[in-house]
Amino acid sequence: MYNVxxxxxxxxxxxxxxxxxxxxxxxxPIPTFFYAEINGERYDANRASASMSSSNGKSFLNFSGSYFxxxxxPFRKKVLFFVVYNEATINxxxxxxxxxxxxxxxxxxxxxxxxxxxxxxxxxxxxxxxSNGFVTVELEELEDGRKTISGTFEMTVYLNKRIETAxxxxxxxxxxxxxGQYLLELRxxxxx
Numbered sequence: 001m002y003n004v005x006x007x008x009x010x011x012x013x014x015x016x017x018x019x020x021x022x023x024x025x026x027x028x029p030i031p032t033f034f035y036a037e038i039n040g041e042r043y044d045a046n047r048a049s050a051s052m053s054s055s056n057g058k059s060f061l062n063f064s065g066s067y068f069x070x071x072x073x074p075f076r077k078k079v080l081f082f083v084v085y086n087e088a089t090i091n092x093x094x095x096x097x098x099x100x101x102x103x104x105x106x107x108x109x110x111x112x113x114x115x116x117x118x119x120x121x122x123x124x125x126x127x128x129x130x131s132n133g134f135v136t137v138e139l140e141e142l143e144d145g146r147k148t149i150s151g152t153f154e155m156t157v158y159l160n161k162r163i164e165t166a167x168x169x170x171x172x173x174x175x176x177x178x179x180g181q182y183l184l185e186l187r188x189x190x191x192x
Contacts, residue, residue: 027144034065036079036153036180038113039172043067043079050149050184052085061085061137063149063184074118079177081111081135081153094133094155111135111155113175125157125175132156139186147188153180 034045045065052061064080083092094111111133115123127133133155141147159173 027146030142030146030148030183030185032182032184034079034182034184036065037178038175040176043077043177045079048182048184049187051187052190054190059085059190061149063182063186065182074116076116078114078116079112079180080114083110083135083137085137085139087139090136090138090151092135092137093131094127094135094153111153111157113157113177120163121161122163124160124162126160127155127157135180147186148183149186150183151181153182154178 032048034048036043043065045067047068048063048065050061050063052059054060060082061084062080062082064078066076066078068074068076081094092110111127113123113125114121133153135153135155136151137149138151139147139149155177157175157177
């Protein structure tokens with residue numbers, strides 16, 4: 001009887017041992033955030049994303065933080081950045097770059113703010129001449145192979161176009177975005 005008990009105890013111990021566990025353990029989520037102040041009011045994104053792709057020898061980094069209103073769904077506000085990423089550069093200016101736009105073949109807004117009602121952009125703000133605006137970008141590869149980007153940002157964006165609606169920012173033609181900070185997991189499509 002003692003041998004049976006010992007054998008069952010040994011099997012129980014071995015079955016709980018990680019040596020026999022072939023399933024990979026799930027990765028801990030990265031504690032991401034994206035926030036700023038817009039005209040002095042706190043802006044905390046409740047959804048944020050970052051991705052990087054490449055074309056013609058250049059790496060394009062696109063990241064944003066959106067805020068969805070529960071009571072106004074599908075209305076959302078979105079702060080967006082689009083930069084040509086360079087490993088040697090941390091600080092990126094946010095003024096419109098017409099030479100870069102011509103080179104890549106499309107309008108590169110660099111820093112922007114949008115208000116969407118579903119798929120329709122109802123307000124489009126750009127930072128075309130903001131010589132003081134900036135975004136900093138630091139890329140880090142984690143031990144598990146995932147990548148993150150983090151940094152700070154500030155910019156002044158000006159109304160480019162608006163569809164008249166009754167949503168919160170519609171009366172303002174200039175938005176001053178300050179004290180921006182973010183940490184996001186990066187989806188890097190350059191190697192695919």
